[in-house]
Amino acid sequence: MSGLDIFAWIVLGVLLIAALVIWFVLAMLPGRIARARQHPQADAVNVAGWLGALFGGIFWPLALVWAFYRSEPAQVGGTPEADKAVVAEPPADSTSAGMTAAAKPPAGKTAAEKSSAGKTSAGKTAARKKAAGKPPTGKTAEADQ
Known part of the structure; x- marks a missing residue:
């Protein structure tokens, strides 16, 4: 070798x-x-x-x-702090049978929503401006009159 x-x-x-x-x-x-x-x-x-x-x-x-890869535990229904707060609070009134105030449906439509129920989007925009006290402008003003 x-x-x-x-x-x-x-x-x-x-x-x-x-x-x-x-x-x-x-x-x-x-x-x-x-x-x-x-x-x-x-x-x-x-x-x-x-x-x-x-x-x-x-x-x-x-x-x-x-x-x-960093997997986070799945959260269903929001943050854990919010879940604890909802569980800790008693129901708002006895007629709701456990529904929180956030889960209740709204009582009714506002005046602007009632007045724009059957209108097109241009008419709805004008109705919203009227309800807010602003004068309608542009094409929506022509469609509104």
Whole structure:
């Protein structure tokens, strides 16, 4: 064996060690990112990263995306503070049978809504301006007269 053969074996060994280190670092990368971002499923992301690396890297990109994905708990019906306030308050009156004031339908239409019930949008705009005390202008004034 000559000196060149020995050098070739050393280079081959260094390349194999470098490939193993790179594989090892890439396998644990999704788990480290998930822990750094305080991901709720950081352990599962770590396992997915290792399994993805063991099976040839097919599922590894999914673990990496999962590490960056931050899922928030689903909130149905508003914020938790608003839910606590609604539960803590007693009903406004006994006839509503548990309906809060925000859930009750409006009592009736305003004067502007009553006057513009059967009009086109141009007529409705003029009726709103009349109700607000503003003089109608432009094409709506012509349609209104």
